[in-house]
Amino acid sequence: MTVVSEPFSTLAAAGSAAAIRSRVNVPLRFPDGFVSTAEVLTFHGLADGKEHLLLALGAWEQALLDPASAASGPLVRLHSECLTGDVFGSQRCDCGPQLREAVEEISATGGFLLYLRQEGRGIGLYSKLDAYALQDTGLDTYEANLALGHGEDERDYTAAAQMLGAIGATTVRLLTNNPDKAAQLGVLGIRITEQVPTGVHLSPANHRYLTAKRDHTAHTLDLAPAVVPSHDEMLARVDALVPRLRERAEETEQIRRLPDATMEDLRDAGVFRMLSPKAVGGFGMGVETYVEAVRRLGRGCPSTAWTVGHLIEHVWMLARWPRDVQDEVFANGPAPLAAATGAPVGQAVKVPGGYSISGRWTFASGVMHSDWALLAVQHGDVRLQCLVPMSDVELLDVWHTAGLRGTGSNDVRTENLFVPEYRTLDWALLSAADNPGSRIHQEPIIHTPMAALLNLVAPAAALGAAEHAVELFRERILVRKVKNTAEDRQADSPLAQARFSLAYGLVAMARLQWDEAIRVVTASYQHRPVMMTDEERAQFRLALALSGKASADAVRHIMAGSGGSAHRLSHPLQRIQRDVDVLLNHPTLTLDPILEQAGRGLLGLGFTVPSF
Template identity: 85%
Template sequence: MLRHQMTIVSETLMPADTAPSAAAVRSRVTVPLRFPDGYTATAEVLTFHGLADGKEHLLLALGAWEQALLDPEKLDPALPDAGPLVRLHSECLTGDVFGSQRCDCGPQLREAVEKISATGGFLLYLRQEGRGIGLYSKLDAYALQDTGLDTYEANVALGHGEDERDYTAAAQMLGALGATTVRLLTNNPDKAAQLTALGIGVTEQVPTEVHLSPANHAYLAAKRDHTAHTLDLAQPAVPSHDEMLARVDALIPRLRERAEETERIRRIPESTMEDLREAGVFRVLSPKAVGGFGMGVETYVEVVRRLGRGCPSTAWTVGHLIEHVWMLARWPRKVQDEVFADGAEPLAAATGAPVGQATKVPGGYSISGRWTFASGVMHSEWVLLAVQHGDVRLQCLVPISDVELLDVWHTAGLRGTGSNDVRAEELFVPAYRTLDWALLGAADNPGSRIHPDPIIHTPMATLLNLVAPAAALGAAEHAVEMFRERVLVRRVKNTLEDRQADSPLAQARFSHAYGLVATARLQWEEAIRVVTASYQRRPMTMTDHERAAYRLSLGLSGTASAEAVRVIMAGSGGSAHRLSNPLQRIQRDVDVLLNHPTLTLDPILEQAGRGLLGLGITVPSF
């Protein structure tokens, strides 16, 4: 009965001079929906007879759609007579199904279902792929866009119109349900204009969110500039310190689930890389002017520490990839225009061990060498290589495709970092992609003249020492957490106790490990305090005494973290050494971390002693 009444109303109220011929509901069926992120909704899916173009368009009725249609004021007194919320969504196989990032269709579809479900209304799924030109032609247009044409120019170059979509069928579908007045969820003014001309009143144009990514920026800009879409492509809001850490905390369970896979494939799984990008992790130190967050040392090291609670290999790799984005932001404008052209998070590996050799040639340098420990190289577009030219040490920026990757990372721990070797023989590097290492590392670097973000003004050596102790601390914290859970339930052979926690020796061992981690944390926090105190000064320099205290605290933190893991392993029985047990992986990872120069204690104690005694630090990179 309700269906019949709706049809009569639509035929009565629609202006006769503009109304398309009437369509009728053909069928309706309830369909539960579930999206990849876990969001669920229930839709009543309607099909139609008599649509003008003869295509199989769908209408999804969502939420309290009947109430929104008949009496919207009861749902929201602020919206009397406004009509249901409606989204005209043109089919996009690549975006809706495969998650293509070249457009914003998939995220818009997901957003529309949630917003309409909350207020009541309709999502019209219109079979107009590629703005009406079809799937194959759309893919042909993608190929033309890769040569430099925008999305509209590509359509025209293929002999199509810029936008061939016609919303007559949409008006018919709405009319069949009596929706003669609607609130339209869109950024596209043409949709509102066409519906209005077809007799559907648009009381409000509700903008969708801007689902911006490096892959679709040009596409969205063309829509904004060419067809007046209401899109604000200003860079996304910078999360607060706590918001950023909450994003990372949400990733920890997934990192733990994938830790074994990470070690097995000797690199970070692509699923984890996507999670990290989605959370904005690689933007933490990236300048705000290029779409980054421009955050400080405190946020950066906390991100690495918390990632270490999930997977030390991931924490190590990601910590360096974040840091290398920051290093790229220290280069002159020409390089920054190149590396940040596709977004705020260009990924680069960096290595200077051992230093390669450079020869001056016309237009630049010819470099040769084999560089080791290139952490992050398996995920990078660029690689930063240290070379020596006479008395000057240079850093060279090279596309990853120009060097040879050597699969040599077969190690006992940190296997998931994929820190393979890089080799180049007489590779030409243009002069603009080379920079004096001393200038790059200084507080007054070329990037500091471009970006006001305080982090870009920080001496480079300050951040280079932070990753290993943060990852070790996070790993030790996770180990204590697992040890606590284990002793509270574990039955130990040849003892009288029902569980390990009932043993005084186990109680003492747990408190010992707990105290070591607390010590590691306090030393780590003291190091960060020293760094941030200097970070707030101009110029951002540390005295020898501060440098000594900072490096000593980091070294002692790493040692305490490793000792805590050793104590835990010694009390966890033989099963802890099974490859399926995360504790053995943590021990191996932390042991490797402790051998990194930033945590090797003997030289740290020597140089810290000199600095604290006022004798002068003799290692410039300390």
């Protein structure tokens, strides 16, 4: 929301000028592991004589002095001291999460956090605790203040205006949901070009408190966040889709994309919102829910699992970009769909305002359902990812394959396409744990290095497909009569019993390796920054590759014992085999190079393929 206030001609309204008395650098660390560094300033001559602090964060000098930034001003947050929330983590308010959020957002853009010694909206710590007791009897936060003989909000921001004036920040972007802060600063001579809302940190304990702020003092709070399903609820939704995916598997293969009915079912189930951050209306779920959902979709249709797995993952990729891009792509909902491809890498030429890119990119999975394309390009020694609308690229219908036909993984082409600079990002920064989005969103998965999730879709789809194949084989041998045999059904044959048990065991092995890979990647959340050691990365990639191989071996073993009729195009087993064979040729499951690099990692020799 933009709120342009007209200041008085000078800061005279703020009283006598304040002066900076000291500066000191202070490293900051929050309980969730987020770190930053602040230059903390103290002042002489503040109107109320209190020991307020100004924390200068990020590239604050550039935000203050750069002419391109001066028109809008640095990002500023006025944060009133809250001992119970800031220090002890009280859930009766949202002050602690707001402080954490503000430091991260201001660090990312450059600006100032003013820590104002105005406990309890200016009534003091003891009175605030007395107000809490009254709130327990049924009064809201404002009524309790009045009952104690105080004003609803006794805070005065004269000292804040003095502090901003002393550092030269007379034009600012104000990070707040409170219209009174903007109004007071405007009267005191601070020009506010934009009022940037803070997040809504809703909990059962503070719902009534935030509702009072919204209804009583017009705080800009949306207290109807998305209802986030639990892990089990999300997987139950996915399981409910599996029978429909099986019914549409042949159609999916024939039209070489996901049917519209399937896309509608997936949206209705909220599948694409799984990894989308809660701040934009997503579910903010973790890697365990995501990969298990892809695996279960693979039990219904591997092409669907592959496509959906990547579309979910690409929402997660978009949440790693800076705020201006996120504001654009999430403007129409919490799950913008994008295809992403970097093979081969295109070329970029620097032009005024951005880049001109050209290239032909292959294997753009999900492109038939996307509004955006994420394209890798090379500019000198730097690899960039460019975000472009699908309407700006040429789609080439080339996906004619033996397996995974329903993914529609076609090529895209551009020739001298202009991409504005803000929609380009260094791949190294985007793929790192400390990416721009990690400074905006608190979900741990946003901090996960890019390569971890990129390697999960193929083995998940393969395992789900193999589990379905075992299910089909069991049903088949319990009723099938094999020619030229004495048994009434195939299951009565000792050889068939042995074949089934071997297939079953191979899938169990695939599942165990799969579980090990997920254990390794989730354990990396304990590191700060979130990252894997070389040994962990080797374990992770090796476990996924062995899981994929065991899945494929199980499917081939099943097909060898299923007779000629299983090779008819109408039979799901032949489709599963073709899909899994294609999956095994994806770089994330190609065994020889993975074995080589994993061996180097496990032996401490270092990787010769940096992207491994």
